[in-house]
Amino acid sequence: MQAMLTTHVPAVEVATDAQQWVRWRHHLHSLPETGFKELRTSDYVASVLAMLGLEVHRGIGGTGIVANLRAGTGPGMIGLRSDMDALAITEDAPGRPYRSLNAGCMHACGHDGHMAMLLGAAQLLSQRRDFDGTVRFIFQPAEEHGRGAAAMIADGLLERFPVEEIYGAHNMPGMPAGRIATRVGGIMASEDNFEIRIRGRGGHAARPHMGVDPLVIGAQVVLALQTLVSRSVDPAESAVVSCTEFITDGIRNAIPTHVTIKGDTRSYNPQVQALLERRMRELCAGICAAHGAECEVSYTHEFVPTVNWAECVPIAVAAACATVGQDRVDGDVPPVMISEDFGAFLRKVPGAFVFIGNGDGEGPGAVPLHNARYDFNDELLPVGARFFAEIARVRLPARKGP
Numbered sequence: 001m002q003a004m005l006t007t008h009v010p011a012v013e014v015a016t017d018a019q020q021w022v023r024w025r026h027h028l029h030s031l032p033e034t035g036f037k038e039l040r041t042s043d044y045v046a047s048v049l050a051m052l053g054l055e056v057h058r059g060i061g062g063t064g065i066v067a068n069l070r071a072g073t074g075p076g077m078i079g080l081r082s083d084m085d086a087l088a089i090t091e092d093a094p095g096r097p098y099r100s101l102n103a104g105c106m107h108a109c110g111h112d113g114h115m116a117m118l119l120g121a122a123q124l125l126s127q128r129r130d131f132d133g134t135v136r137f138i139f140q141p142a143e144e145h146g147r148g149a150a151a152m153i154a155d156g157l158l159e160r161f162p163v164e165e166i167y168g169a170h171n172m173p174g175m176p177a178g179r180i181a182t183r184v185g186g187i188m189a190s191e192d193n194f195e196i197r198i199r200g201r202g203g204h205a206a207r208p209h210m211g212v213d214p215l216v217i218g219a220q221v222v223l224a225l226q227t228l229v230s231r232s233v234d235p236a237e238s239a240v241v242s243c244t245e246f247i248t249d250g251i252r253n254a255i256p257t258h259v260t261i262k263g264d265t266r267s268y269n270p271q272v273q274a275l276l277e278r279r280m281r282e283l284c285a286g287i288c289a290a291h292g293a294e295c296e297v298s299y300t301h302e303f304v305p306t307v308n309w310a311e312c313v314p315i316a317v318a319a320a321c322a323t324v325g326q327d328r329v330d331g332d333v334p335p336v337m338i339s340e341d342f343g344a345f346l347r348k349v350p351g352a353f354v355f356i357g358n359g360d361g362e363g364p365g366a367v368p369l370h371n372a373r374y375d376f377n378d379e380l381l382p383v384g385a386r387f388f389a390e391i392a393r394v395r396l397p398a399r400k401g402p
Helices: 011-030 039-051 111-128 148-154 214-225 227-232 270-291 313-324 342-346 380-395
Strands: 055-060 064-071 077-083 133-140 165-173 185-188 190-199 239-248 258-267 294-303 306-308 351-359
Touching (some): 011 380, 039 055, 039 111, 039 133, 064 148, 077 111, 077 380, 111 133, 111 165, 111 380, 148 342, 165 313, 165 380, 214 227, 214 258, 227 239, 227 270, 258 270, 270 294, 342 351
Parallel strands (some): 077 133
Antiparallel strands (some): 185 306
16 A cells, blocks of 8 residues: 555655644544534634645535635636534544544544545645645535535535535445445435424333334335345336334333334435435335324425536546556546535535545454444555645646746
8 A cells, every 4th residue: 555655646745644634634523513513623623724724714504614725816716525423422442542522423434534534635735735726625514414515504604715626536445445426326325314204192011902003014114125125126226225224112011102213225316305305205105094183294405416527537537547656546436325414515516426435354443334343444545645735736737938
């Protein structure tokens, strides 16, 4: 890996800068904060950006930050984005010297690494200024629950800090470390959340005939929902329906009155989203009516699909090839069903999103996202920093001559 990392940048620069980026990342990892509560995180990121000499604007969409870096006289403006929030998970890494100091919260998705990569890109570009135009470094709160991008947009992000294009990245455990992958079109799915509340009539477990058992009805609903994809969605389309919680108010010897089923659905196509919601409501209403129970379905749209613009993917691929070499870049990676609220930006302006491999097999970085033992692979920091910096050089090439 080290030989690959020093191919495009002098070894002395990588050694010096990468050590600083690791320190930034470890500090951010130790002080995780959940969505819209990234107060110390925002303070730290803003202080680093100011130290690098950037023009820093805070409080956008809550705790969001935009930092501007201008070079030359070019009118071009691009955005480079990182998420900032952590997850409400207790870190299970007692030997990790930079483990979370915030009980019940940890960076289990690598946003600490994403911030350090973007700070690294800001450092590289502020040192070299080998581009012509304006780069806006966007640090976004509250990605995990799909609210942060919308909050920044609603707070006038794109009017106050206009960009012609925007680019983002996410580390990906299970992908070889340092490999960069993207695709034209849908790369990540939408996420819709549902809550199904069934009201029956509870009673003694020995006399079920006197009640309406919502637990049995709920079990039928869970099984019926498994047919939504297999029997209602066109096989050429992608969709997932997952029931993740089943809650009752019963006890060992009492049939419950209430059952709540929670879960989510994933898809790429707005028509599929609408189909899943409609069929879910129909199935739940029909099954409950057949058993004499009442039913209420709450269905909310949390994340829009992340759909890369065709004209921006070649720019991301070119930057990736310049960073890690063509043999470590996949420009047509299969889409995944995870969700990311970067898609909200792509509904407003052109752009592209990439995956950067965090590690596979038994090596560092292979622990899955949202796992209590997960950690961002520090080997990716030079990869991500140089990739983002290369986007600026590709998209805003420096003028030659007088």
